[in-house]
Amino acid sequence: MTDDHAEHESSTIPERPRGMGDFLVEAHDWLRAELAALRDRLDHDAAAADWGEQLRTHCRTFCSALTEHHTGEDGGAFPVLARRFPALAPVLAELAEEHRAVHRMQAELGDLVDGDRRPDEVRAELDRLSAALEAHFRYEERTIVAALNALGPAPDIG
Known part of the structure:
Protein backbone atom coordinates (compact mmCIF):
# COMPACT_ATOMS: atom_id res chain seq x y z
CA MET A 1 0.00 0.00 0.00
CA THR A 2 1.40 3.37 -0.97
CA ASP A 3 1.50 6.36 1.31
CA ASP A 4 -1.01 8.12 -0.96
CA HIS A 5 -3.42 5.21 -0.62
CA ALA A 6 -3.05 5.08 3.17
CA GLU A 7 -3.65 8.82 3.41
CA HIS A 8 -6.74 8.55 1.20
CA GLU A 9 -8.11 5.63 3.25
CA SER A 10 -7.81 7.44 6.56
CA SER A 11 -9.37 10.61 5.18
CA THR A 12 -12.46 8.82 3.81
CA ILE A 13 -13.59 7.64 7.24
CA PRO A 14 -14.83 10.75 8.98
CA GLU A 15 -14.47 10.74 12.73
CA ARG A 16 -17.80 11.49 14.37
CA PRO A 17 -17.45 14.36 16.83
CA ARG A 18 -18.09 13.52 20.45
CA GLY A 19 -21.58 14.77 21.21
CA MET A 20 -23.23 15.89 24.40
CA GLY A 21 -24.85 12.46 24.76
CA ASP A 22 -21.46 10.80 24.51
CA PHE A 23 -20.24 13.18 27.19
CA LEU A 24 -23.16 12.08 29.40
CA VAL A 25 -22.22 8.41 28.97
CA GLU A 26 -18.60 9.22 29.84
CA ALA A 27 -19.78 11.00 33.00
CA HIS A 28 -21.93 8.01 33.93
CA ASP A 29 -19.02 5.64 33.34
CA TRP A 30 -16.83 7.77 35.61
CA LEU A 31 -19.54 7.77 38.31
CA ARG A 32 -19.91 3.99 37.93
CA ALA A 33 -16.16 3.56 38.44
CA GLU A 34 -16.21 5.83 41.51
CA LEU A 35 -19.12 3.89 42.96
CA ALA A 36 -17.26 0.61 42.37
CA ALA A 37 -14.23 2.09 44.13
CA LEU A 38 -16.43 3.11 47.05
CA ARG A 39 -17.85 -0.43 47.30
CA ASP A 40 -14.34 -1.86 47.03
CA ARG A 41 -13.12 0.44 49.80
CA LEU A 42 -15.98 -0.69 52.03
CA ASP A 43 -15.26 -4.37 51.31
CA HIS A 44 -11.51 -4.15 51.85
CA ASP A 45 -11.11 -1.47 54.50
CA ALA A 46 -13.94 -2.42 56.87
CA ALA A 47 -11.47 -4.02 59.27
CA ALA A 48 -9.23 -0.94 59.44
CA ALA A 49 -9.42 1.11 62.60
CA ASP A 50 -10.25 4.28 60.66
CA TRP A 51 -12.57 2.67 58.10
CA GLY A 52 -15.43 4.97 59.08
CA GLU A 53 -13.50 8.16 58.44
CA GLN A 54 -12.06 6.83 55.17
CA LEU A 55 -15.51 5.81 54.03
CA ARG A 56 -17.06 9.14 55.04
CA THR A 57 -14.46 11.01 53.02
CA HIS A 58 -14.86 8.82 49.94
CA CYS A 59 -18.66 8.82 50.26
CA ARG A 60 -18.86 12.60 50.54
CA THR A 61 -16.64 13.00 47.48
CA PHE A 62 -18.75 10.60 45.43
CA CYS A 63 -22.06 12.06 46.61
CA SER A 64 -20.87 15.58 45.87
CA ALA A 65 -19.90 14.63 42.32
CA LEU A 66 -23.20 12.84 41.77
CA GLY A 76 -28.91 22.82 32.18
CA ALA A 77 -29.35 19.89 29.84
CA PHE A 78 -32.96 19.01 30.65
CA PRO A 79 -34.42 22.49 30.00
CA VAL A 80 -32.51 22.68 26.71
CA LEU A 81 -33.79 19.24 25.70
CA ALA A 82 -37.36 20.15 26.69
CA ARG A 83 -37.28 23.23 24.47
CA ARG A 84 -35.70 21.45 21.52
CA PHE A 85 -37.59 18.13 21.86
CA PRO A 86 -40.96 18.79 23.56
CA ALA A 87 -41.94 15.12 23.21
CA LEU A 88 -39.23 14.29 25.77
CA ALA A 89 -40.96 16.31 28.51
CA PRO A 90 -42.48 13.26 30.27
CA VAL A 91 -39.14 11.42 30.19
CA LEU A 92 -37.30 14.46 31.53
CA ALA A 93 -39.82 14.86 34.33
CA MET A 105 -30.90 7.61 49.08
CA GLN A 106 -27.65 9.56 49.22
CA ALA A 107 -28.87 11.29 52.37
CA GLU A 108 -29.81 7.94 53.93
CA LEU A 109 -26.39 6.53 53.07
CA GLY A 110 -24.74 9.64 54.49
CA ASP A 111 -26.68 9.22 57.73
CA LEU A 112 -25.50 5.63 58.01
CA VAL A 113 -21.89 6.52 57.29
CA ASP A 114 -21.95 9.48 59.67
CA GLY A 115 -23.61 7.35 62.34
CA ASP A 116 -20.70 4.89 62.46
CA LEU A 126 -24.71 1.31 49.12
CA ASP A 127 -25.97 -1.68 47.11
CA ARG A 128 -29.47 -0.17 47.06
CA LEU A 129 -28.08 3.15 45.81
CA SER A 130 -25.90 1.36 43.23
CA ALA A 131 -28.83 -0.59 41.82
CA ALA A 132 -31.00 2.54 41.61
CA LEU A 133 -28.22 4.51 39.93
CA GLU A 134 -27.47 1.81 37.39
CA ALA A 135 -31.16 1.58 36.44
CA HIS A 136 -31.32 5.39 36.25
CA PHE A 137 -28.15 5.70 34.14
CA ARG A 138 -29.33 3.02 31.70
CA TYR A 139 -32.75 4.62 31.33
CA GLU A 140 -31.22 8.04 30.82
CA GLU A 141 -28.74 6.69 28.27
CA ARG A 142 -31.50 4.83 26.42
CA THR A 143 -33.86 7.81 26.29
CA ILE A 144 -31.84 11.01 25.87
CA VAL A 145 -28.34 10.31 24.50
CA ALA A 146 -29.41 10.60 20.85
CA ALA A 147 -31.23 13.87 21.55
CA LEU A 148 -28.23 15.24 23.44
CA ASN A 149 -25.94 14.29 20.57
CA ALA A 150 -28.26 16.19 18.21
CA LEU A 151 -27.65 19.34 20.28
CA GLY A 152 -24.04 19.49 19.25
CA PRO A 153 -20.52 18.62 20.28
CA ALA A 154 -19.47 18.01 23.84
CA PRO A 155 -17.33 20.55 25.64
CA ASP A 156 -13.61 20.02 25.35
CA ILE A 157 -12.58 19.74 28.98
CA GLY A 158 -9.69 17.32 28.49
Missing part, protein backbone atom coordinates in the same frame (compact mmCIF):
# COMPACT_ATOMS: atom_id res chain seq x y z
CA THR A 67 -25.20 15.78 43.10
CA GLU A 68 -23.26 18.17 40.86
CA HIS A 69 -23.94 15.91 37.86
CA HIS A 70 -27.68 15.71 38.53
CA THR A 71 -27.93 19.44 39.31
CA GLY A 72 -26.28 20.18 35.97
CA GLU A 73 -28.74 17.97 34.16
CA ASP A 74 -31.78 19.39 35.93
CA GLY A 75 -30.74 23.01 35.49
CA GLU A 94 -39.36 11.20 35.25
CA LEU A 95 -35.58 11.55 35.19
CA ALA A 96 -35.78 14.63 37.43
CA GLU A 97 -37.94 12.66 39.88
CA GLU A 98 -35.36 9.87 39.85
CA HIS A 99 -32.73 12.49 40.70
CA ARG A 100 -34.75 13.46 43.77
CA ALA A 101 -35.12 9.78 44.78
CA VAL A 102 -31.36 9.25 44.37
CA HIS A 103 -30.71 12.34 46.46
CA ARG A 104 -32.86 10.88 49.26
CA ARG A 117 -22.93 1.99 61.45
CA ARG A 118 -21.68 -1.52 60.84
CA PRO A 119 -20.10 -2.19 57.44
CA ASP A 120 -22.87 -4.65 56.48
CA GLU A 121 -25.55 -1.99 57.07
CA VAL A 122 -23.63 0.56 55.03
CA ARG A 123 -23.02 -2.02 52.29
CA ALA A 124 -26.74 -2.83 52.04
CA GLU A 125 -27.59 0.85 51.56
